[in-house]
Amino acid sequence: MESAQLSFVEFQRFIAERYGEKDGQRGVAQTFLWFMEEVGELASALQKSGTDNSVDLEGEFADVLGWLTTLANMKGIDLTGALQRKYLQDGGRNHKA
């Protein structure tokens, strides 16, 4: 998977294929805790970035997006469609669906 060619559809499919079975065994509630732990790591990285060169800010953004995508897969949410409907169609971000 070439990063320059990665689409959100491809990423969501990759997460489902790579982690779907294990995610299903863990369940939504436990997966949400993992997601929140990653959000906490991102918060910490944001706070330290600029002063601590060991912080992997990019990696923490990727972790949060990865776990959010996992949760979407578990609930049958097509993130590409959701983003298009919520932010791109019919006036974009201010549109109330």
Ligand SMILES: [Mg+2]
């Ligand atoms: Mg992390």
